[in-house]
Amino acid sequence: MLSVTGREVPVEFVRKPRARRYILRLRPDGVARVTIPRGGSQAEALAFANRQHEWIAKQLLKPRPAGPAEWLLGTEILFRGERCLLGAGAGPHEIRFADQTARVAPGITNLRHAVERQLHRLAVAELVPRTLELAQLHQLRVTRVSVRNQRSRWGSCSARGTISLNWRLIQTPPFVRDYIILHELMHLREMNHSARYWRCVEDVCPDYRVAEAWLKTNHGLLR
Numbered sequence: 046m047l048s049v050t051g052r053e054v055p056v057e058f059v060r061k062p063r064a065r066r067y068i069l070r071l072r073p074d075g076v077a078r079v080t081i082p083r084g085g086s087q088a089e090a091l092a093f094a095n096r097q098h099e100w101i102a103k104q105l106l107k108p109r110p111a112g113p114a115e116w117l118l119g120t121e122i123l124f125r126g127e128r129c130l131l132g133a134g135a136g137p138h139e140i141r142f143a144d145q146t147a148r149v150a151p152g153i154t155n156l157r158h159a160v161e162r163q164l165h166r167l168a169v170a171e172l173v174p175r176t177l178e179l180a181q182l183h184q185l186r187v188t189r190v191s192v193r194n195q196r197s198r199w200g201s202c203s204a205r206g207t208i209s210l211n212w213r214l215i216q217t218p219p220f221v222r223d224y225i226i227l228h229e230l231m232h233l234r235e236m237n238h239s240a241r242y243w244r245c246v247e248d249v250c251p252d253y254r255v256a257e258a259w260l261k262t263n264h265g266l267l268r
């Protein structure tokens with residue numbers, strides 16, 4: 046914890062063997078993030094952050110960008126299409142939602158960063174194998190599946206067979222997640238949105254209109 050003009054600023058240390066020097070960043074949730082380079086130490090990183098007092102104070106005074114809403118204890122989020130509450134976990138720096146536990150840095154009230162990191166991890170672990178499974182089922186060749194933080198789209202497919210999926214699909218019901226994956230996979234057959242393309246989609250995902258309607262209703266998930 047740093048004390049900057051009477052304000053407690055939580056600190057997060059990140060070791061980056063490829064970093065050449067100490068780097069300080071103030072995360073949108075108010076945590077000071079200090080990168081420790083190869084051969085560096087946490088004590089030196091803290092001393093470095095302390096020397097940047099003035100810079101941190103200036104950042105804290107800046108008006109916060111109209112960023113994503115704060116997620117607090119009791120905030121309701123969507124997880125696998127179900128509403129669930131963020132609650133206190135068993136440990137002092139733990140929060141729970143559905144069957145998940147996430148760790149939060151001490152002193153943090155906005156849980157968004159910690160929860161989203163957990164959701165992102167789950168998305169990588171689940172979306173990639175699911176895509177490969179559906180590709181195999183429909184005898185399509187995928188060269189690569191990547192899970193990304195896309196601002197405005199749920200997925201994309203390149204002519205080279207690379208499929209990118211938005212990690213927020215972990216927040217949608219499984220049938221919506223599958224629809225998006227199938228939507229992208231069908232682009233391997235038809236690289237457009239022609240009538241022929243939509244017939245391919247309907248063949249493999251007869252309920253796709255219900256999924257589209259769900260996405261329309263919940264478009265606020267993307268930001």
Ligand SMILES: [Zn+2]
Binds near residue numbers: 232238
């Ligand atoms: Zn499309």
